[in-house]
Amino acid sequence: MSLDDLNTVLPEVVVTATACLVLLADAILDRKLARFWLPLLVVLGLISAIFSGPITVASHTAFGGFVVVDTFTAFFRVLFCILAIFATIVAPEYLERRAIPAGAFYATILFSTVGAMTIALATDLITIFVGLELMTIPIYVLAGMARRDRYSNEAGLKYFLLGAFSSAMLLYGFAWLYGLSGTTTFVGIAEAVAKGGLTDGATLVALALVTVGLAFKAAVVPFHQWTPDAYDGAPTPATAFMSVAPKAAAFAAILRIMIGSLGPLGLDWSAVFAILAAITMTGGNVVALVQGNVKRMLAYSSIAHTGYILAGVAAYQAGASASAAVLFYVFAYGIMNLGAFACLIYLDLDGTRGASLDELNGFARRQPAGALAFAVFLISLTGIPPTIGFVAKVFILQPVLDAGLVWLAVAIALNAALAAFYYLRVVVHMYMYDVDANAPRLLRTDLLSAGLGIAGLAVVVIGIVPDGLYRWALQAAAPFVR
Amino acid sequence: MPDYNLSYFYVFAFFLVGAGFVTGLLGLSRFIAPRKPSIEKSRTYESGEEPVGQAWGRYPSHFYIFALLFVVFDVEVIFLFPWAVLFRSLGWSGLIEMAVFILILVVGLFYAWRKQVLRWY
């Protein structure tokens, strides 16, 4: 390990060091000081992590070819840090109210962020697997963090069991890939599969196992069933984070592996991905439609969004615009979905339960700022202009059409219309209905409001001027263009 | 078919034969054995003792923390051995790397200690 190696992964080192510092500070400081300093420390650490890495770089490998830093890495590093910052800002008041250990929460988020960043760094199966595990194991802990709550325990345990199951599949797939090509580097695997194609059983098994393993991490139907239970049971700030960061990381892994190393088999897997995308968006939306609980509804909606993003992956033959669309959508989804879940934090309900539709009645009158932010996120999730969600859908549709997947584009459009129904229903409940007599109390949440305000503004502003972000996404997608 | 793939065929064949053997024996016993269930017979076997309580009973799980810590430091030692063998050739950078590695573990231990995790009660 040389200094250059260390310098290459400096942002990851900074985040790790921050996590250690947070643990130390939590152990040393008394409760009052900790309440103020811990979130501040986390945010400062993450911001310095963003600025310690390059934004645009030529591809640069380190650690003997285990790690690469390119524009793609830079994009995801910034995205993960932003998501972690956002998740940290919305959490403190909730954690305080529920007596969830704040230091452990922040440190867990930070460790998970390091894992996610590692995935973006990977040029090797081993790196990517270590990253995946480093990201998901803290997430299992996050899901079960409300120790006294049964649903939280259930969420953590279920996620852990199924996650381990799918990790095993993925690892098995990796083993087959190694067996096929005799190497674990993406480049070597790409060369090996380019020679053989999808003709022998071994490649078939490897491809299927890898597809399923990654599909699980991204919550693709029919490998999604852990999602609603885990999202619903986890403490809401944890849900907000785990609904976006692991998904973004899963798509980073999908792009790195499927395009970066299994690209030669693209014709085969993209067809399967297109089918999975259609099933996923439809399945997620259809079930979301009948949910009365908003948190669970958002969990299903996040499955539907996986479908939209997967459609962008399936259209990878359209070239850079497809990968860029995936990156843009992942970014947009990260902000709006995290925001939407975080809006549920306002309601002071018992346990980790999310609000039912009726409990949101008249929310706009009780908490105008929060309701406005929620409405903005929901409108963005629906894909109505002028929000980032609309732009993201447009960017996805373009490569899907370019790749000749007209039926998939139609499916996306139909699904967007279907989704409008349940998203806007929440808005209707917030704005049109009178407050119920037994409406839940509201948390005092200045920090949350500030965080949501910034995110809501970002959703609208990027929705109006998406140019810069899209250019950046195009740059970040450059490593996948041949 | 190259013998490389042929070897997988053998594995698969073994898998089939093994599965068939077990299913066959179990099915056979079910087929020919007399079945006269009684309360005594269908009771949980607890090494000859009278069964107490439900199988779903709870038990204190404090030990898992020690188990966890044990595993952590066990793994640490696994990393330490090869490092110690190659100590001279790895030089200063090896020493610093190992120091960082152990430091991270120490932070964890310190945190656990301060959070009263190690207290027995």
Next chain:
Amino acid sequence: MIQNVWLIPAFPLAAFLINALFGRRWLKQWTGPLAAAAIAASAVVAIGVFLEVHAGALRTTVPLYTFISVADFHVDVAALVDPLSSAMLLMVTVISFLIHVYAIGYMAHDHGFWRFFSWFPLFVFAMLILVLADNYLVMFVGWEGVGLCSYLLIGFWFERPEPAGAAKKAFVMNRIGDWGFTIGMITTFLVFGSMNFVDVFDRVAKDPPAQGVLSLICLAFFLGATGKSAQLPLYSWLPDAMEGPTPVSALIHAATMVTAGVYLVARSTPLFAAAGPVLAAVGGVGALTAIFAATIALVQFDIKRVMAYSTVSQLGYMFLALGVGAPIAAMFHLITHAFFKALLFLGSGSVIHGIGDVQDMRRMGGLRSKMPLTYWTMVIAGGALAALPPLAGFWSKDEILGSAFKNGYPILWVVGVFTGGLTAFYVTRAIWLTFHGQPRDRQLFEHAHESPRVMTVPLLVLAAGSVLVGFIGFPPDNGFLHAFLRPAIEAAGAVAETGTDWPAFLIFAAISTAVGVGGILLGLSMYSRGRPEPAAMSRAAGPYYDVLVNKYYVDELYDRRLVDVAKAFAGAAWAFDIHIIDGLVNRLGWAIKLGGSGLRRAQTGIVGNYALSIVAGLLLVMIVYGGYATGWLHR
């Protein structure tokens, strides 16, 4: 400055956002000054833009907003700055600014103050987008925005049923017009492959499509214009729009909204010029509307209604000008009219405000002594409306009438001159009934008071404008405005430069002034001397009088006949919708919900089942891959 033209709509938009977000809680009474300041800033930029255009920047396309510009993918919105739009910008911002200042005083005691000053700058913003648009689509966005804001503002006092109804009426009538605009826009796109003004007009000049298609487009756009600019047959929302607060009426009638139709046709001059017969229809409709509305205005007793019909009538003049091929005269009249009509409205508002929200002229009278400033400014505005030289209205209206005659439409000229007489009469009547004679309602009179400074200062500024602004068109046919606008419209080959034809001008001016003075004298003698007695006159006119008082029964006609027909049609459509479309949708929704419930049941909560479904999924994926590999499935 032209590159910063985006600031012009940006300021009102910012004012809207700030007031809407922070108005109720924090800004409160500061929303008014803030909105006014924003419009003032826009006006300053507009002056800069105007000067730069005058200095020779004849046509600049400024990107306002780049949505995406990556490699092969460009979506952006641009502003077209040329003499036409810069003149409009200047007029809209300046008049709007004065009305904003006035409204601070007028609305001071209204509990919806912040709400008012949220919508008000939004209204201006929409109008500015409409003016700045470089293509029909963006213009349509502004067009709809104006419609929406007018709906919100006319129905500002939505607690009362009349404003709510009036707002609805305005909205529906405008929607009919918008339908025309949409048809025109889509047809334009289909025919020309672009909605950009520059592209479309270039195509018309070089490679014109069939006359019929062109006529269809122009007719559709003209239908849109009649809706927005309150021409026959879609005019009847405008008088009802009086239910809104008076500054709203002023803004709708003078600076924004109703001028949009005129601007649309003026902007599309190359299209209309190429579609000959339609242009004549435009002139005919304009003339008809002018005389039609003027006759109704003769007998109204609600002071704001008189002004409203007067606006309809004056807009008729503008379309008449457009129809006879004098778009510059139309724009000229648009600008002068903006000044004196804004003044008339604000003056009426000042009266209404001063005597406690009474609009019926039969309860006024003798108010001259109580509110002298309002009186004198109203007289100036009235004179300008009646086209007395040398006030603003004289120059522009005379140019319209002169053009009508010279371009070969003597009948329209006669109608215009006669309408001028009617105009002079009804404005004299309105001013006399309001300010002269004996107070007819003692109690109101006792409490009457002059309006505060914040309202009278805008009146004075507008009065100065009503006197002076006519001179931008002096000498006739060859003034500053003509030189300024000609390049924008001449590009289409529609207007040629002509010098001032002094003898002709003097003759036409003399005739119309004589008719106008005749109208004034008749009004004075009827209402001050009682010769002939107004009541006797109305009795003598008998049924004709009733027809006028009831506004030609147009509302009744629309209500009884058209609305019934529309309702029947709507009923049929509704039935179709409920049984066929909704039936389908409901079935579909029901099926989807059923599917959702079914799938939901698959969510058992048992980890083993989940793992099983993962394995099943894995097998399916393997089968599909295997299918591809063996060629059993096709990709």
